Structure formats: C-alpha cells, structure tokens
Amino acid sequence: GFLWLATSVMYGIRNVLMHFAPDEALALIAQERVTVSNIVPTMGAMLLASPKLADTDVSSLRGLIFAGSLLPAPVREGVVAKLCPNLYEYYGMQETSALVVSTPEDRKQHADSVGRPILFCEVRVVDAQGKDVPPGETGAIIGRAAGTVTAYHNNPAKTAETFQDGWLHTGDLGRLDADGFLFINGRLKDLIVTGGQNVHAGEVEEAILRVPGVADCAVIGLNDPLWGEAVTAVVVPAPGAQVDEAAVIALCRESLA
Numbered sequence: 006g007f008l009w010l011a012t013s014v015m016y017g018i019r020n021v022l023m024h025f026a027p028d029e030a031l032a033l034i035a036q037e038r039v040t041v042s043n044i045v046p047t048m049g050a051m052l053l054a055s056p057k058l059a060d061t062d063v064s065s066l067r068g069l070i071f072a073g074s075l076l077p078a079p080v081r082e083g084v085v086a087k088l089c090p091n092l093y094e095y096y097g098m099q100e101t102s103a104l105v106v107s108t109p110e111d112r113k114q115h116a117d118s119v120g121r122p123i124l125f126c127e128v129r130v131v132d133a134q135g136k137d138v139p140p141g142e143t144g145a146i147i148g149r150a151a152g153t154v155t156a157y158h159n160n161p162a163k164t165a166e167t168f169q170d171g172w173l174h175t176g177d178l179g180r181l182d183a184d185g186f187l188f189i190n191g192r193l194k195d196l197i198v199t200g201g202q203n204v205h206a207g208e209v210e211e212a213i214l215r216v217p218g219v220a221d222c223a224v225i226g227l228n229d230p231l232w233g234e235a236v237t238a239v240v241v242p243a244p245g246a247q248v249d250e251a252a253v254i255a256l257c258r259e260s261l262a
Contacts, residue, residue: 027055031063038065045073046080047221053083054220054243063088070095072103075189075207078117079214094119096187097148100173104128104148105187118186126150129172130181140183143190147172178205197226199234212260213238216253218246 020033025048033039044052049071052058066089071081076094085092092112096119097103105128107120122128129137130144138144149172156164167174178190191207198204206224213222220243226234242248 025051027051028057031055031057031061034066035062040065040067041070042066043070043072046071046076047074049076049080049084049088050214050221053080053087056244058087067091068093068109072096075191075210076119077207077211077214079211081116096120096189097150098173098175100167101126101148101150101153104150111186115182115184115186118182118188120187121185122148122187128181128187130179130187135169138180140181143178143180145193146175146177146179146187146189148175149173195224197224197234197236199226199229199232199236201233204236209236209238209257209261212257213240213253215260216248216256218243218248219253220244220246 020037022030022033027048030048031052034042049069068091069084069089070093072095081092091109093109094107095103096105104122104126105120106123107115107118111118111120126148127150128146128148130142130146132138132144147169153173155168157167176193178193178196180188180190182188189207191205195206196203197206204226206226209224210222213219213224219240221241223239225237225239227237229235238253240248240253
C-alpha cells in the first residue's frame with residue numbers, strides 16, 4: 006500500500022478508481038489527458054466493449070502497460086487499433102516482481118510474446134523432471150531474480166512446492182523461442198485433459214474471443230464419464246449481442262485442432 010502511495014505522489018497520480026468502471030476510466034483519460042496507464046487484460050476488454058469508446062478522445066495515450074494475466078490476441082489487437090498503438094507487457098509474480106518485459110518494438114517481431122528477461126532476471130522452461138525443454142516446446146515456467154523471495158511465512162508445504170533449488174516455480178505453462186522470447190500458454194491448473202489430449206484453456210478462450218458478439222469467456226474442464234474432462238466454455242455476450250452456440254463451435258473448429 007505504501008509503495009503505491011509513494012509512486013502516486015512521485016508521478017502526480019491524483020485520480021484513483023476504487024472500482025474499475027470503463028466509462029469512468031475513459032472519461033478520465035479524456036479529461037486529464039492521461040498518457041500512460043497500467044491495466045490488466047480484463048480492463049482492456051471492458052474498455053473495448055464500452056459504448057463510450059467511439060466518442061472518447063484517447064489520443065493522449067502514449068503507452069498502455071499490461072500485466073496480471075494472459076493477454077488474448079483479440080484484446081491485444083483491439084487495444085492497439087482503438088486505444089493506443091504502443092503496448093507494453095510484463096510477466097512476473099509478486100514473489101519476483103517483473104521477470105520479462107515486451108516493448109512495442111518487440112511486438113513487431115514477436116506479437117504473441119511477453120518479451121525477454123530483464124536485467125538480473127532469469128527464466129527457464131522445464132519438463133516434469135526439471136530439465137530445460139528445447140526452444141519452441143511447452144513446459145513449466147520457472148524464474149529467479151535478485152529480489153525474489155525465498156519462502157512463504159509459516160507455510161513450509163507451499164514453500165517446498167514453489168521454491169526449488171533457487172528457482173521459483175510459477176505454476177504457468179509457456180515456451181521460449183530460439184531468441185529467448187517467452188510465450189505464455191496458461192496456468193498448469195488450467196490444463197484440461199480430455200480423451201488423453203492436453204488442452205490449454207487460454208488457447209480456446211482466445212479463439213472464442215474472436216467470435217463476433219462475445220465480450221468475455223472462461224474455459225474450464227467439467228467431469229465427463231467418456232472424456233474424463235469436457236472442454237466447456239462460459240460465454241458473456243456483448244451488450245445487445247446475440248451469441249449462437251452453434252456459431253461459436255463452428256468458428257472454433259476452424260482455428261483449433
């Protein structure tokens with residue numbers, strides 16, 4: 006709390022939204038000529054869905070910084086087209102702070118990546134035995150930095166699970182390319198095993214978010230006697246939109262295995 010207060014004073018941040026409301030946020034951007042804002046992907050989706058966006062002057066924005074969760078391509082593309090062309094993203098945890106950063110220049114060559122490790126930070130992608138997987142292959146993301154914590158207070162079981170051999174196990178799935186850029190696939194616990202096949206919930210969500218009229222969605226695995234888990238989507242239509250189940254499934258079949 007003190008850190009946020011100190012940062013606010015340092016940079017002259019004088020407007021605080023206790024509960025994020027997209028219409029109010031857009032009004033403040035126009036009124037205060039906001040230049041930079043740090044938001045999460047859900048906030049970006051809410052801003053894009055706001056009917057006020059078309060009539061709001063957001064030309065003052067020089068950069069939008071995303072963190073907190075997977076940034077789906079439809080949200081990223083919409084933000085660049087309608088809010089601000091300069092998009093930054095960082096990846097990390099409270100235990101490590103930022104480990105990886107992506108800049109607008111990085112986006113030109115690696116649009117889906119969260120970037121490369123920053124100074125004094127290291128990131129690896131490993132298999133179940135803790136060995137590095139080859140570039141391009143998906144595995145568990147582990148990382149460390151100079152300021153990484155080493156334990157959880159009064160929680161030895163969680164500490165042993167998360168902190169191993171000097172590395173923090175993030176619980177996320179991802180891959181590194183040959184240039185060292187990190188790509189996030191989703192959370193380990195969000196992995197759906199259906200009929201013996203691994204399905205990453207984030208990839209399905211990204212496909213559904215491209216369906217016209219869909220404002221948001223969440224993909225989960227429900228118990229199924231035949232498949233073990235059935236890939237199931239909970240879809241939120243945009244205001245006034247009619248979303249047809251068959252159309253969603255048909256469009257997903259075009260882009261998903």
